[in-house]
Amino acid sequence: MKRFLGVALAALLALSAAACGSKAEANQAETVKIAYLPITHSLAVLEEAKQLEDSSDVKVELVKYGSWPELLDALNAGKVDGASVLIELAMKSKAEGVGLKAVALGHRDGNVIVVSNDIADAKALKGKTIAIPHRQSSHFILVNDMLKENGLTIDDVNIVELAPTEMPSALAAGTIDGYCVAEPFGAMGVSIGAGKVLYESEELWDDSVCCGLVLTDSFIDKKPETAKTFVDAYKKAGSDLSKDEAKSIAKEYLNQKDEVLDLSLKWISYDDLEITEEMYEDLTEKVKSYGLLDNPPGYSEFVKNDF
Incomplete structure (x- = not known):
């Protein structure tokens, strides 16, 4: 009899443990793995990761990369669920058959064209690098x-591709005459006295689209509710990003001086991160006109707002 009671008690404890395990598993937060570069253009997703640290629904696992090609390789191979990425790179991947959806902007504005101090105006860039x-x-x-x-046209200048971290020093050394890149590298060039701002992005292109938040089709299809929760939280994080909070996050992730971040954050904002059809159509026209991509994906094919 004692043996029977012992077996019954063990079985009851095992069932109880299994039930508790199932409950804990059911309450475990889903993790969304997001690739990013340590730039001010990624601050919305960095802020979201911070806000969701104690969430029981969704958490963000940030995966840092050192260059766009590295990040894109991981995104295209499905090693991450999504990324904060140059939207033109994601458009090209989509056009080549990679299953991606752009679900939000990375930021608004936030780009500058920096030139050496002896460049008086854009016309003086003819023949320059x-x-x-x-x-x-x-x-x-x-x-x-x-x-x-x-x-002028692009044929009137010498265009070179350069790692963003090298641009301020290259301008200071005189090996290039100007550059345009994600922040905070424009602000770095200005802060060290190597150059000056010739144009801010909004002076050239209203509602410019630069970095976007993208998710893989596989992730969206397998976990639609998690994807919706993640995107909603991302847009909220962007709206919550005051200049002070943006600087706090930037100092934690970007390892830049205060004067660089203060200048960089003057040019950028993170509220209202929805990709509208109008701004996307404007982007696709520029992509085609300037030879980036002959047949970019259409809005309904690539942009997803209907979670």
Whole structure:
């Protein structure tokens, strides 16, 4: 009898433990793995990760990369669930058959064209060397817009692709005459006295689209509710990003001096991060006009707002 009671008690305890385990598993937060570069353009998703640290529904696992090609390789291979990425790179991947959806902007505005101090105006850039991070970028588009506004074309300058971290020192050394890149590297060039701001992005392109938040189709299809919760929390995090909070997050992740961050954050905002059809159509026209991509994906094919 004692043996029977012992077996029954063990079985009851096992069932209880299994039930508790199932409950704990059911209450465990889903993790969304997001790739990013340590730039001010990624601050909304960094803020979201902080806000969701104690969430029982969704948490953000941040995966840092050192360059756009590295990040894109991980995104295209499905090693992450999504990324804060140059939207033109994501458009190209989508056009090549990678299952991606753009679900929000990374930021609003936040790009500048920096030139050496002896460049008086855009016309003086004829024959000069301008650096960009990648030809599939809004920075390349902004340079084209600037040249077009001043009666020049891309053939009138020498375009080079350069790592963002190298641009301020290259400008200081005189190996380039100007550059356009994600922040805070524009602010770095200005803060060290290597150059000055010739244009802010909104002076050339209203509602410019630069970085976007993208998710893989696989993740959205497998976990639609998690995707919705994640995107809603991301947009809220962007709206919550005051200049003070943005600077606090930037200091934690970007390892930049106060004067660089103060200047960089003057040019950028994170509220209202929805990608509208109008701004996307404007982007696709520029992408085609400046030779970034002949057949970019359409709005309904690539942008997802209907969670």
